[in-house]
Amino acid sequence: xxxxxxxxxxVSLQCGDCPIRHRAVCARCETDEIEQLEExxxxxxxxxxxxxxxxxxxxxxxxxxxxxxxxxTQTLEDGRTQMVGLLLPSDFVGRPGRESAAYNVTATxxxxxxxxxxxxxxxxxxxxxxxxxxxxxxxxxxLDAAREWMLLLGRKTAREKIASxxxxxxxxxxxxxxxxxxxxxxxxxxxxxEAMADYLGLTLETVSRQISALKRDGVxxxxxxxxxxxxxxxxxxxxxxxxxxxxxLI
Amino acid sequence: xxxxxxxxxxVSLQCGDCPIRHRAVCARCETDEIEQLEExxxxxxxxxxxxxxxxxxxxxxxxxxxxxxxxxTQTLEDGRTQMVGLLLPSDFVGRPGRESAAYNVTATxxxxxxxxxxxxxxxxxxxxxxxxxxxxxxxxxxLDAAREWMLLLGRKTAREKIASxxxxxxxxxxxxxxxxxxxxxxxxxxxxxEAMADYLGLTLETVSRQISALKRDGVxxxxxxxxxxxxxxxxxxxxxxxxxxxxxLI
DNA sequence: TGCATTTCTTGATTTGGGTCAAATTGTCTT
DNA sequence: AAGACAATTTGACCCAAATCAAGAAATGCA
Numbered sequence: 001x002x003x004x005x006x007x008x009x010x011v012s013l014q015c016g017d018c019p020i021r022h023r024a025v026c027a028r029c030e031t032d033e034i035e036q037l038e039e040x041x042x043x044x045x046x047x048x049x050x051x052x053x054x055x056x057x058x059x060x061x062x063x064x065x066x067x068x069x070x071x072x073t074q075t076l077e078d079g080r081t082q083m084v085g086l087l088l089p090s091d092f093v094g095r096p097g098r099e100s101a102a103y104n105v106t107a108t109x110x111x112x113x114x115x116x117x118x119x120x121x122x123x124x125x126x127x128x129x130x131x132x133x134x135x136x137x138x139x140x141x142x143l144d145a146a147r148e149w150m151l152l153l154g155r156k157t158a159r160e161k162i163a164s165x166x167x168x169x170x171x172x173x174x175x176x177x178x179x180x181x182x183x184x185x186x187x188x189x190x191x192x193x194e195a196m197a198d199y200l201g202l203t204l205e206t207v208s209r210q211i212s213a214l215k216r217d218g219v220x221x222x223x224x225x226x227x228x229x230x231x232x233x234x235x236x237x238x239x240x241x242x243x244x245x246x247x248x249l250i
Numbered sequence: 251x252x253x254x255x256x257x258x259x260x261v262s263l264q265c266g267d268c269p270i271r272h273r274a275v276c277a278r279c280e281t282d283e284i285e286q287l288e289e290x291x292x293x294x295x296x297x298x299x300x301x302x303x304x305x306x307x308x309x310x311x312x313x314x315x316x317x318x319x320x321x322x323t324q325t326l327e328d329g330r331t332q333m334v335g336l337l338l339p340s341d342f343v344g345r346p347g348r349e350s351a352a353y354n355v356t357a358t359x360x361x362x363x364x365x366x367x368x369x370x371x372x373x374x375x376x377x378x379x380x381x382x383x384x385x386x387x388x389x390x391x392x393l394d395a396a397r398e399w400m401l402l403l404g405r406k407t408a409r410e411k412i413a414s415x416x417x418x419x420x421x422x423x424x425x426x427x428x429x430x431x432x433x434x435x436x437x438x439x440x441x442x443x444e445a446m447a448d449y450l451g452l453t454l455e456t457v458s459r460q461i462s463a464l465k466r467d468g469v470x471x472x473x474x475x476x477x478x479x480x481x482x483x484x485x486x487x488x489x490x491x492x493x494x495x496x497x498x499l500i
Numbered sequence: 501t502g503c504a505t506t507t508c509t510t511g512a513t514t515t516g517g518g519t520c521a522a523a524t525t526g527t528c529t530t
Numbered sequence: 531a532a533g534a535c536a537a538t539t540t541g542a543c544c545c546a547a548a549t550c551a552a553g554a555a556a557t558g559c560a
Contacts, residue, residue, distance in 0.1 A: 157516080157517095158516075158517065202517075202518090203517075203518060203519080205517090205518075205519080205520095206516090206517055206518075209517090224525095224526080225525080225526075
């Protein structure tokens with residue numbers, strides 16, 4: 001697995017004036033289409049816990065997360081739910097050419113989204129091939145992330161699942177300079193135990209137990225329930241069960 | 251979940267003279283770029299069991315499956331493996347802009363692939379925006395399939411997993427006319443018990459036991475190990491645990 | 501046709517993670 | 531600061547699926 005954003009042109013549909021993390025903005029992309037995007041965009045904010053859109057609802061926009069964290073979930077009739085995507089700042093939601101939402105989108109923290117009306121967005125895609133190409137790159141990255149997650153869901157133990165999630169959050173949280181750091185790392189968990197369980201295909205009790213176990217074994221340190229410090233990232237990644245860095249995923 | 255191929259323009263990069271299933275060929279697409287594709291394409295065939303390409307290997311082509319079935323798999327160091335994609339006729343493999351393969355690609359039956367040299371293909375993508383847009387649609391479909399599979403891996407029981415797989419294979423196998431049929435349906439399993447286990451995140455013993463159980467309960471009938479007939483598709487889909495038709499997935 | 505090999509089934513047993521239940525901690529309200 | 535409510539932890543027990551172990555059936559090959 002390669003670090004897509006190191007050797008490939010970073011992709012983003014974020015418009016120029018959104019205060020988003022640096023890694024998603026690419027100087028080479030700041031061309032005409034950014035100005036066109038400005039004309040059809042608007043902002044929406046949601047509070048933690050609010051549902052942005054329900055699966056099946058009419059969705060007349062596509063959007064990019066500016067700040068905060070949202071999740072994509074799917075549900076079976078009897079209520080079993082599985083998170084199928086985690087949206088962090090700069091991530092894209094919605095699908096050109098699709099009328100209705102395929103998943104529930106929920107804000108897990110307060111979020112700000114930069115929305116583009118779907119029809120004009122699609123028309124612009126027709127006119128400016130560059131956008132379709134960038135969207136393709138982003139979608140391919142997401143597909144890789146989803147497939148990485150399939151390996152986790154299908155074959156990893158509960159402990160490995162937790163370690164994998166912690167290691168991914170740690171990496172996404174770390175600033176650019178620290179991306180390849182393997183030493184001590186500190187961050188806040190953006191998800192409840194239940195949301196973690198939904199992501200990992202576990203129950204919240206198992207999540208809690210495994211986090212306690214990792215703490216007991218010195219793999220992580222906890223301050224309160226959410227503030228985590230990892231004394232040794234290498235150790236954590238070892239616990240995650242794979243050598244791939246996985247850092248660009250999610 | 252909508253039937254993408256019913257209301258959306260079917261997408262395919264298959265070139266004109268490949269003897270592939272009808273649903274992948276779209277008359278509206280038979281334009282200039284098909285002729286351009288003809289110039290850079292070549293065929294390769296593999297025998298059942300052969301590896302097409304190993305994860306990490308240099309991959310200087312992209313390709314489309316013409317006949318037969320191939321799988322994408324990922325592996326952990328200790329040998330645990332998870333299938334992350336099933337390639338059926340008309341499905342696309344490879345990623346523009348990526349030098350090396352991200353997954354193991356293996357032929358599970360004898361297959362014929364229609365390959366395009368990657369560099370010229372990428373150049374053509376630059377010139378003909380239509381291709382990027384079609385690839386985007388295909389990739390978005392694959393992403394949906396992967397996410398549907400995440401729900402299966404994370405939250406379904408072994409019995410539901412088997413029923414889901416059977417129902418998907420039945421639907422993909424059925425001809426166009428029978429797509430929405432819900433009556434009796436007969437097909438051959440294209441996968442070994444082990445491959446099914448790798449797809450479903452189970453062991454081959456559990457796969458075997460659950461197939462026996464579905465047979466005992468009259469949900470399916472078996473002739474030999476591989477030839478399956480489903481007396482009542484509705485019943486099977488009920489066993490699969492979700493109401494979504496899932497037919498366009500995979 | 502018979503032997504060898506792979507694929508599949510079935511049984512016995514174990515176990516990781518689920519379920520149910522209770523206690524604890526943290527957060528918000530007023 | 532006290533009470534209420536939500537989030538989390540921990541314990542006891544259970545069960546679905548894994549593991550270990552034979553066999554049986556299908557397939558290929560000489």
